[in-house]
Each structure stands twice: as C-alpha cells, then as structure tokens.
Amino acid sequence: MEIKFRGASISFNSSGRGSPLILLHGFLESSNIWKPYIESLSRKRQIITIDLPGHGKSGFIEDVHSMELMADAVKAVLDHLEVKKASLVGHSMGGYVCLAFIEKYPEASESIFLMNSTPEADSPERASGRDRSIELVKKHKKAYINMAISDLLPAEKHSQFQKELDELKEDAHSFSEEGIIAAISGMKIRTDRTEVLKSFSHKKYILIGKKDPIMNWESIQTKAASTNSEFILTEDGHLSYVENQSKIQRILHFID
Numbered sequence: 059m060e061i062k063f064r065g066a067s068i069s070f071n072s073s074g075r076g077s078p079l080i081l082l083h084g085f086l087e088s089s090n091i092w093k094p095y096i097e098s099l100s101r102k103r104q105i106i107t108i109d110l111p112g113h114g115k116s117g118f119i120e121d122v123h124s125m126e127l128m129a130d131a132v133k134a135v136l137d138h139l140e141v142k143k144a145s146l147v148g149h150s151m152g153g154y155v156c157l158a159f160i161e162k163y164p165e166a167s168e169s170i171f172l173m174n175s176t177p178e179a180d181s182p183e184r185a186s187g188r189d190r191s192i193e194l195v196k197k198h199k200k201a202y203i204n205m206a207i208s209d210l211l212p213a214e215k216h217s218q219f220q221k222e223l224d225e226l227k228e229d230a231h232s233f234s235e236e237g238i239i240a241a242i243s244g245m246k247i248r249t250d251r252t253e254v255l256k257s258f259s260h261k262k263y264i265l266i267g268k269k270d271p272i273m274n275w276e277s278i279q280t281k282a283a284s285t286n287s288e289f290i291l292t293e294d295g296h297l298s299y300v301e302n303q304s305k306i307q308r309i310l311h312f313i314d
C-alpha cells in the first residue's frame with residue numbers, strides 16, 4: 059500500500075489486528091528486513107512496516123531527509139491507518155526516527171525499542187565521515203553501497219551471513235542516489251536525544267552488539283543507564299535482526 063506525503067509516495071504494509079507495533083528499518087535497508095518476523099508477530103497484534111523516504115519503494119522528498127521529516131512520514135501513515143498510538147521499533151537509523159517521533163508525537167507513542175541504535179548525535183569524526191560518504195555515493199553509488207553494508211558486520215561474520223548481506227546490497231542498489239544522500243545528510247544533522255529518551259515515560263529498550271563495527275556499546279550502555287532504558291547486550295555486530303533472529307523475535311513479542 060502507499061500514501062502520498064509531501065508529493066512523494068510512501069510505501070507501507072499493515073497486517074494483523076490488535077495493539078499497533080511499527081517496525082522501522084535502518085539506512086540502506088527497507089521494510090523487507092522485517093519479512094521473517096511479520097507472520098508470527100501479526101497473529102497477536104497489528105504490525106506496520108514502512109519504507110522510509112528514499113528507501114525501498116518510497117520516494118525522494120528533498121535534499122535533506124531529516125529524522126523529523128521521516129517521523130512526519132511515519133505519522134502520516136499512522137493517520138491514514140487511523141492508528142492513534144503505537145509501539146515503536148527502529149533498527150539503527152530507524153531508531154533515530156523513533157526518537158524524533160516520540161519527541162514530536164508523544165501522545166502517539168507507546169514503548170520504544172532502539173535496536174543497534176543510540177540516542178547520541180554524530181561525533182565530529184562521524185559527521186565528517188558522512189561528507190566523505192556523500193562524495194563516494196556521487197562517484198560510485200554501487201561500490202559505496204557494497205562497502206557500507208559489508209561494514210555493518212565484523213569480518214569474522216561475513217561468510218556466515220553472506221547471503222543476507224548480498225540480499226541487503228541487492229535491495230539497496232535500487233535506491234536512488236539522491237535518496238541515499240538525503241538520508242546521510244539527515245543523520246549528520248540529527249540532534250542528541252538523550253533528554254528526550256530520559257523524559258519518555260513509557261517502556262524503553264536499547265539493544266546493542268558488542269561486535270558492532272559502527273557503534274560503541276560501552277558508551278551506549280552508559281546512555282541506557284542515564285535514560286532508565288532497559289539495556290540488552292548481545293554478541294552481535296550491527297545487524298541483530300539477522301544475526302540473532304530468535305532473540306529479536308522473542309523481544310518483539312513481549313514489547314507492549
């Protein structure tokens with residue numbers, strides 16, 4: 059299904075009935091990542107998956123897809139489905155969007171689960187890495203996608219998850235250059251939402267892998283403690299929904 063949002067189409071799916079749970083993918087991913095989870099989860103509740111702007115089948119809106127703009131797109135889908143309140147799950151960039159959502163729409167937010175994600179803003183080093191990424195996308199989108207997706211797992215896990223990495227790459231090769239750049243630019247300017255998470259009064263969870271090549275689990279553990287979030291530490295890299303499917307399945311079942 060799709061809706062029009064600020065002139066672009068936003069693709070989404072809804073299955074099942076009961077208390078709504080939104081699943082948001084990360085950068086260079088699409089709602090396809092949730093496919094292995096939907097059948098079982100939607101037996102008990104309504105599961106909504108959305109292709110964020112510039113990803114999957116959703117269109118490009120403007121040069122910078124800020125986390126707030128993406129949260130507005132999510133809200134537009136919820137309004138269309140007449141969903142007043144939902145629990146939020148976000149993988150990585152999807153988690154940044156969940157945080158923007160709970161800040162803008164607290165009345166529409168139930169619990170929040172940040173999977174391989176953080177309330178922190180980019181460090182200065184990471185922000186300048188974003189500029190280099192944009193240059194690479196402009197020069198050689200395909201090579202950039204292959205490299206960026208391989209970098210989500212430590213080298214020791216590459217052969218075990220080769221098929222999944224290849225599927226992610228193939229999916230991302232269909233995304234437009236402008237959509238990829240808009241997401242990188244949006245992540246670069248995102249604000250630190252530690253205080254937002256801290257003052258969120260519903261249940262909150264942060265899951266992080268000790269082997270995540272792009273996120274520092276120790277600093278995120280400190281953030282979880284300072285925001286009163288339940289902290290789940292795994293041996294994963296950055297792709298827990300692939301590496302640790304049965305654990306994620308269990309967690310998604312108890313989130314309310």
Ligand code: MLT
Nearest residue numbers: 084085149150151152245
């Ligand atoms: C993601 O996996 O969504 C991104 O790599 C997160 C990021 O670059 O900060």
